[in-house]
Amino acid sequence: MYEAVINNDANYDGLFFYGVLSTGIFCRPSCQSKKPLSDNVRFFLNAGEAIEAGFRPCKRCRSDLLTYHxxxxxxxxxxxxxxxxxxxxxxxxxxxxxxxxxxxxxxxxxxxxxxxxxxxYMDSLRLNEAKRLLAQTDTKIIDIAASVGFGGLSTFNRFFKERTGCSPNMYRKKHK
Ligand SMILES: [Zn+2]
Known part of the structure; x- marks a missing residue:
């Protein structure tokens, strides 16, 4: 358990909580707060036990909330x-x-x-938006490139071709 705390291991969140004697606060294993010394730590199976033992919930990892992801x-x-x-x-x-x-x-x-x-994910958003603009608008390709985040036409052309197998120009001809 202590190892999980030291490693901020989120896989143990919800399985146990730990209280720190020096601060009186209890946390989830993944909490990013200062690493406690092992002598200072007490473990609890749920938040209720920790509160009963006199610990306050941590504001950072919200150890008082039941559902927390x-x-x-x-x-x-x-x-x-x-x-x-x-x-x-x-x-x-x-x-x-x-x-x-x-x-x-x-x-x-x-x-x-x-x-x-x-x-x-971002590339797929850019590609979809570029396809949409090519097929549905008369926006110049260089402006489309800029609006989906490309500084230059050649990088946009390469990006587009790599993913669709055709140039933006060809794509427009086929789909417009
Ligand atoms: Zn915390």
């Missing part, structure tokens, strides 16, 4: 962000900084929840 919540936040702002990668890294996630960890969490990397 931190990783799922984070994955949803990330997905929501990508849905809205997939064309601006700068904000993606800003969002990660706000949540306090490393790029690597964000990729792991996202992949676990949705079976693909944020990059792959």
């Amino acid at each position: 931190p990783m799922k919540d984070i994955a949803e936040t990330l997905k929501h962000h990508l849905d809205e702002l997939y064309e601006r990668q700068v904000l993606w890294s800003e969002e990660l900084r706000k949540i306090g996630l490393s790029e690597r960890r964000a990729v792991e969490i996202f992949k676990e929840a949705y079976g693909m990397t944020p990059k792959a």
Whole structure:
């Protein structure tokens, strides 16, 4: 149990809680709060036991809430962000900084929840939007490229061709 706490192992969330004697607060194993010394830790099977023993719930990991899916919540936040702002990668890294996630960890969490990397997800959003604009509008291809987040036409052409087997121009001719 202590090892799970030290490793912030979310797999143990809901299976037990730990209280820290020096702070009087109890947490979920995945809580990102300061690592407690093992002598200072008491373990509980549920939140009720911890409260009965005089511990207060942690504000950070919300150990008082019954249903709590931190990783799922984070994955949803990330997905929501990508849905809205997939064309601006700068904000993606800003969002990660706000949540306090490393790029690597964000990729792991996202992949676990949705079976693909944020990059792959974002690419599929960009591709779908590009296809839509090509087939349904008269927007110039260079403007479409920019609106789905590509700085240049050649990178957009390559991206598009790699995934559809034809150039944006061809795609437009076929589908418009
Ligand atoms: Zn906590």
